[in-house]
Amino acid sequence: MRIENSFIPVHGVGEATERRLWENGITHWDEFDGSVVGATLSDRIETFIDEGRTHLDRGDVSVFAEALPAASRWRCYENVRNETCFLDIETTGLDAACNDVTTVSLHRGGETKTFVKGRDLTSDRLERELDEAALLATFNGQRFDVPFLETCFDIDVDVPHVDLMYPCKKLGLDGGLKAIERDLGIDRDMPDISGRDAVRLWHEYEAGDESSLETLIEYNRADTRNMEPLLEIVTDRLHENVFEAAVADD
Structure with a gap:
């Protein structure tokens, strides 16, 4: 699992919302279209994705590690x-x-x-x-x-x-x-x-x-x-x- 499969670093997205996104076929940032969540949360996710790509292009996973719970930081490993x-x-x-x-x-x-x-x-x-x-x-x-x-x-x-x-x-x-x-x-x-x-x-x-x-x-x-x-x-x-x-x- 890679960071690009993750949505819980976004403020307002918990495990239940992330799972709902996955269950609706949105398993990667590339597949996000705002159809499963409300407008405010959709804007947050889109901003997170845009900024996240910039961090990953630099090989920097710090922003994700800080936002993820300690038990979920394993998601950073595959990227680096x-x-x-x-x-x-x-x-x-x-x-x-x-x-x-x-x-x-x-x-x-x-x-x-x-x-x-x-x-x-x-x-x-x-x-x-x-x-x-x-x-x-x-x-x-x-x-x-x-x-x-x-x-x-x-x-x-x-x-x-x-x-x-x-x-x-x-x-x-x-x-x-x-x-x-x-x-x-x-x-x-x-x-x-x-x-x-x-x-x-x-x-x-x-x-x-x-x-x-x-x-x-x-x-x-x-x-x-x-x-x-x-x-x-x-x-x-x-x-x-x-x-x-x-x-x-x-």
Whole structure:
């Protein structure tokens, strides 16, 4: 499903109205003719479509991400799949005011990069990497990863953001990232490690154990890489549940 199939970013269009448009054959912006809704709402939709095309021509999905509910931002993914950056962080604790970010992994275009505290993890490097992304994807990053980075590195993360936890809940997929991976059959190349283990590994590295840092990095990278197949599965299932189900009822 692409942004061009969506109408709920328009003020006054909820899921029921969008579904009614789809059921009446208006499944794409190109098909909108104002026949299903009133004149005022029709004008709003036409303005949204005109302005939306300009944003999409620039590869900018921020206006749509801001207007969509958190559980519906997955709709932005198909438009900027190749420019989507998957991000995960490890920290020394849960409070950004008194704990540190130890590693940050970013996965985009089939390549995973990891930055380490005290080596190459800096605010400038993070800003450069994020500036290249059209969409940010995390798991629980809206409440944890992004605020933590903004506090610890004094940066503003303003990339359009899909927090996978919310569309997963929409599909009835509850629990943490690793539990959902198991439910969906997404494999990992290493044993399961907890957030508490990640803190322990960092302290072992600080005490001189380089192998602990290697394990921590691979754990962080696995979390980041596995979000890509998770988002693929989530978008496919929600496309079927939300869009194809309505079109099939047409």
